[in-house]
Amino acid sequence: MSNIEIKSPEEAGLIKSLEKRTDAEAKRILRFLKMPDLSRAEESPINELVGRILKIPRFADFDKIQVPEIVSAEISFDLFNFPKNHPARSSSDTYFVDSRHILRTHTTVMWYYHLNLPGVKRKIEMGQPVGALSYGKVYRKDEIDRFHLPVFHQIDGWYLCRKKDHIVTIEDLQNVLLEMARAIYGKDVKYRFNTDQFPYTDPSLEMEIEVESRWLEVLGAGVVKGAVLKNFGVDPDEYNGWAFGPGLERLAMVSMNLPDIRLFWSEDPRITKQLRLGNKYIPVSKYPPITRDISFVVANDFVPNNYFDLIRDLGLSADKAGGDLVEEVSLIDKYESSKKFGEGKISYAYRIIFRSNERTLISSEVDEIMSQIYSETKKQFNAELR
Numbered sequence: 114m115s116n117i118e119i120k121s122p123e124e125a126g127l128i129k130s131l132e133k134r135t136d137a138e139a140k141r142i143l144r145f146l147k148m149p150d151l152s153r154a155e156e157s158p159i160n161e162l163v164g165r166i167l168k169i170p171r172f173a174d175f176d177k178i179q180v181p182e183i184v185s186a187e188i189s190f191d192l193f194n195f196p197k198n199h200p201a202r203s204s205s206d207t208y209f210v211d212s213r214h215i216l217r218t219h220t221t222v223m224w225y226y227h228l229n230l231p232g233v234k235r236k237i238e239m240g241q242p243v244g245a246l247s248y249g250k251v252y253r254k255d256e257i258d259r260f261h262l263p264v265f266h267q268i269d270g271w272y273l274c275r276k277k278d279h280i281v282t283i284e285d286l287q288n289v290l291l292e293m294a295r296a297i298y299g300k301d302v303k304y305r306f307n308t309d310q311f312p313y314t315d316p317s318l319e320m321e322i323e324v325e326s327r328w329l330e331v332l333g334a335g336v337v338k339g340a341v342l343k344n345f346g347v348d349p350d351e352y353n354g355w356a357f358g359p360g361l362e363r364l365a366m367v368s369m370n371l372p373d374i375r376l377f378w379s380e381d382p383r384i385t386k387q388l389r390l391g392n393k394y395i396p397v398s399k400y401p402p403i404t405r406d407i408s409f410v411v412a413n414d415f416v417p418n419n420y421f422d423l424i425r426d427l428g429l430s431a432d433k434a435g436g437d438l439v440e441e442v443s444l445i446d447k448y449e450s451s452k453k454f455g456e457g458k459i460s461y462a463y464r465i466i467f468r469s470n471e472r473t474l475i476s477s478e479v480d481e482i483m484s485q486i487y488s489e490t491k492k493q494f495n496a497e498l499r
Contacts, residue, residue: 119226121181127210128183137493141426142208142216145252145264146182151377152248152266158365158388159266159377163248165296165390166268171289175244175270176233180226182250183210184217188225192344193313201253205416208252208263216252220269221313221358223247227271228345237347242274248361254418257425257442259373266361271337273347273354281353283316286334289355290320293332297364297390298322309333313341314356322367329367332359369394373470375437381471400469402440403479407486408462409496410454415461417444423493424465427485438482440468460499 128146131139151159167177186209189195190202200206201218208216227233227245236243248268255261270289274281287306294302303323307330311317314335321328334357339349362374368390371377376384376394383397421442428439446462454460465486467479490496 116177116179117230118179119181121183123214124181124183127214131210137423137426138208141422142210145208145216145250148250148264150250150266152250152268152361156385157377158369158390159361161390162297162361162365162368163268166270166293167246169292169296171292172244172246172270175246175272176227176230178223178227178230178245178247179249180217180220180223180247182217182252183214184222185213186215187213189215189218189222192225192341193221194338194341194344195312199312205418206254208254218253219251219358220247220249220267221356223269224271224341224345224356228347237273237352240275240351242272242278244270244272246270254422256418257421257439259375259440260366262362262374262437263422263425265374267358268361269356269358271354271356273337273342273352275351276353277351281336281355283318285355286318286336287320289357290318290332290334293357294320294322298368299391309335311335313338324367324370331364331367333357365390372396373440375440376470378437379470384470397471400471400473402466402468403474403476405465405467405479405483406445406462407465407483407490408446408460408499409490409494410458410460410499411494411496413449413457413459415459415494417461420463420490420494423489424486427482427489428465428467438467438469438474438479439465441466462499 131143151157152163154160195201207218210216223245233243246268249266250264251267252264254263291304294304305321307319307321309317309319315338317333317335319330320332321330334355337354337356342349342352362377365371366374369388370393379385387394424439424442425437429437443464445464448460467474487498491498
């Protein structure tokens, strides 16, 4: 397996531009980029999971490719046939570095970089098969709960070959997913397949595995769409292939029965020593939550995901010993009344649950965080607190 790292001078320039900015979004993006890549951190179960996948025999001759984390929206969306109205194209779902560039939302962007390698181009010209794996951090705006963070990890893999040598079928997809599931969960894993949909593969399917009498979706794959191959300069009448791209936290959480995604970032040795694939996590303690509510009136173009980013930023523990202190944010009321609030205004009420996985919080520190949330809600969203 060859290791290929693609450097982007454009990415370096964009990071310098971010460093000159003083707005909250720029500071947030820089913080995300500086966070460690757990898929390459030897002590992390995310890295352990990647290692198991890389050792699958069918991937022995694949290229292992590391690609930029800041990419153009054109590469990320247009080349992959995302519809013009797809939510991922919006700044409410995706972190825009500038008007043209984003933090990658999926490691599937490696297709573009892989096919632009001179050696891979030569193989395609000669009618040879090509395959690659790529993994690392990806970034998406999302809700706040125990299963979502704006920074997480994916692994993508794909394989292309000439149609006259092999026609890729659903059975091929099932075989790939089964090999991955057995590498992660063991040879006796119980599984089933369902149809699925992705913008850049068709047909597509997902695998579910049985865990404690529950069926959980863990892996997906599909046949690469001919239109997408054509976007990348590959003749879809000559070539076909399969691809997959699961989130790694999801796979690891199922393996360890992990109740909170924030635990992957813990520095508490009582937690980190337990984070091994197949080891069922035993909570070190169930620290009590502290709950606070906030309600406000804002313009009707208010974007909740942007507000969640604000809460995440302010909910980070100052001493870094407790990590991300916000466990969940839930909407408890949304009310629109032009008579009461004025035209184009909406009232929102959120419940914020603070809880550390490593220590007991005290009311005074939560009150200090809430004070900052009140202040920044007014400042950044021109909100009227209620």
